[in-house]
Amino acid sequence: MPDDLARPADTLTMSLFHAALRRDLERAVILLENPGALSPRRSRRLGRHLLWLTGNLRWHHEGEDHYLWPLLLERDPDGSAVLDAMKAEHDAIDEPLLRLEFHARGLVAGRTGPSEALTALNALIKPLTEHLAHEEGEGMAIASRVLSHREWKEFEQRAWIDGFTAAQSVRFLAWMADGVEWQEPVRRRAGLPAPLYWTVVKPLSLIARVPGPSVWAGTPAARIKSRMAPA
Numbered sequence: 001m002p003d004d005l006a007r008p009a010d011t012l013t014m015s016l017f018h019a020a021l022r023r024d025l026e027r028a029v030i031l032l033e034n035p036g037a038l039s040p041r042r043s044r045r046l047g048r049h050l051l052w053l054t055g056n057l058r059w060h061h062e063g064e065d066h067y068l069w070p071l072l073l074e075r076d077p078d079g080s081a082v083l084d085a086m087k088a089e090h091d092a093i094d095e096p097l098l099r100l101e102f103h104a105r106g107l108v109a110g111r112t113g114p115s116e117a118l119t120a121l122n123a124l125i126k127p128l129t130e131h132l133a134h135e136e137g138e139g140m141a142i143a144s145r146v147l148s149h150r151e152w153k154e155f156e157q158r159a160w161i162d163g164f165t166a167a168q169s170v171r172f173l174a175w176m177a178d179g180v181e182w183q184e185p186v187r188r189r190a191g192l193p194a195p196l197y198w199t200v201v202k203p204l205s206l207i208a209r210v211p212g213p214s215v216w217a218g219t220p221a222a223r224i225k226s227r228m229a230p231a
């Protein structure tokens with residue numbers, strides 16, 4: 001849009017991604033804490049979903065490390081302490097992430113039990129959620145100060161979108177819409193035309209309850225919403 005050059009970066013998509021991540025981590029804890037809800041089939045499926053999730057988290061972090069932090073540092077050298085912390089927090093997450101990936105593969109292969117996977121998941125959740133909150137606060141404050149919205153969209157395109165196939169993009173967007181309560185201001189910021197919202201986005205926000213497409217369907221985890229920190 002022409003006014004994207006004139007307005008500051010709106011980092012809504014970052015908030016949506018982080019909220020979807022927190023939502024699924026919370027849902028996975030619920031399943032792993034209730035082995036009764038975890039048939040062998042669902043356990044394998046949960047493992048596959050966690051591997052998809054951790055792959056997307058790595059893609060997300062590497063895109064930030066390679067494209068975003070250097071760009072923000074160039075525009076705002078005084079932000080170096082915050083930007084260095086962003087990269088350091090990503091690095092610190094690597095070890096618990098590796099452990100979770102190991103146990104997610106174990107769930108798929110049937111060699112990891114729910115309690116081992118839960119321990120690995122809980123070890124990741126604390127440093128990851130602290131990082132997400134820090135980034136949404138201080139990291140995105142710098143982005144909104146020094147980038148136009150057009151530059152933000154160009155960063156997203158280069159870092160994250162260009163590498164996806166069409167099928168991967170559809171799966172990713174459906175995942176991100178899951179459990180979102182689309183209040184009017186969020187809908188407006190997302191620029192969602194009403195027909196697209198009512199026919200596609202709104203139904204997708206209920207997908208967790210649908211058996212078949214959702215690993216969470218029929219369990220208490222399906223009730224967990226995607227909650228964004230207030231803008």
Ligand SMILES: [Fe+2]
Nearest residue numbers: 014060064135
């Ligand atoms: Fe992020």
Ligand SMILES: [Fe+2]
Nearest residue numbers: 061064090135
């Ligand atoms: Fe990050």
